[in-house]
Amino acid sequence: MTMYNSLLLQDTYNNVGTEVLLFHDYSLMVLMLILVMFLFFMKIVFKSTKFMLKGYYSSELLEFSWTLVPGLLLISLGVPSLFLMYFMEGATKYDLTMKAIGHQWYWSYEINEFGGELAFDSYMNNEIQNSTYRLLDVDQHVELPYMTKVRVLVSSTDVLHAWALPSMGIKVDACPGRLNLLSIYSFRPGSIFGQCSEICGVNHSFMPIHLEFSDWNNFLKGIVT
Known part of the structure; x- marks a missing residue:
């Protein structure tokens, strides 16, 4: 159970709880990766002597990248969550x-x-x-x-x-x-x-x-x- 001043999730008693805890940590890791990448590119834009995007009108590689990368991140979150959802259904035979x-x-x-x-x-x-x-x-x-x-x-x-x-x-x-x-x-x-x-x-x-x-x-x- 959750104790006073506890910042983390509760200790688990079964495999489902352990998998939920691991997926929670993995999701936070992906979110932190997105945040770090965003802050990194913002720093490049605002700290450069001249704006990189000035006179930059189109790029097929850039459009392909900002479509593919978010899609891969969503897949990396969706596939484990689907496996976890079916895993939570449990066994077919019970005692x-x-x-x-x-x-x-x-x-x-x-x-x-x-x-x-x-x-x-x-x-x-x-x-x-x-x-x-x-x-x-x-x-x-x-x-x-x-x-x-x-x-x-x-x-x-x-x-x-x-x-x-x-x-x-x-x-x-x-x-x-x-x-x-x-x-x-x-x-x-x-x-x-x-x-x-x-x-x-x-x-x-x-x-x-x-x-x-x-x-x-x-x-x-x-x-x-």
């Missing part, structure tokens, strides 16, 4: 399925697997004394096994919501009357926090998401009990 349903203004979760049924509502923890993370802690968190392919079915009962986990680089809209699907996979245990990322009303800021990744034994104990 576990969970439902996340948005309400005004809380989340409800359902897990019906391995002969057990688990369904509960998750509200923000309003007791500041018992809350470790302000506006992010909930009264009942979701416990999932790590190193496991989990399919999440996201929907809503009233208005548009968004189930977002920045540490995993995923965000999916919760639409009334529609099921959206996403895949989550954590390669290490730990706690992941998120929030609703779609303006859904007056208490939109108070819909936190808390996932706890642990081993299979703890997960199955929660399902059975």
Whole structure:
């Protein structure tokens, strides 16, 4: 999760988050390259003894260059983003399925697997004394096994919501009357926090998401009990 005075992105828990982080850094590198080139040519123009463009009317090479170079830069950004978009769709086979349903203004979760049924509502923890993370802690968190392919079915009962986990680089809209699907996979245990990322009303800021990744034994104990 993001800590105080943090300038960088959050630590990632899965491959998707790592790829999103790398693409973010690569995009910034391309933007810095464009900025440096622009400032360099501006310096040449304004610091020269006479303007280079005076009496310069046309050049096929120049027109070809300022068309080709931006096109190559866009391709260098578009191709990785398309690969990343399809990579974020996840696997076709899953070990576990969970439902996340948005309400005004809380989340409800359902897990019906391995002969057990688990369904509960998750509200923000309003007791500041018992809350470790302000506006992010909930009264009942979701416990999932790590190193496991989990399919999440996201929907809503009233208005548009968004189930977002920045540490995993995923965000999916919760639409009334529609099921959206996403895949989550954590390669290490730990706690992941998120929030609703779609303006859904007056208490939109108070819909936190808390996932706890642990081993299979703890997960199955929660399902059975």
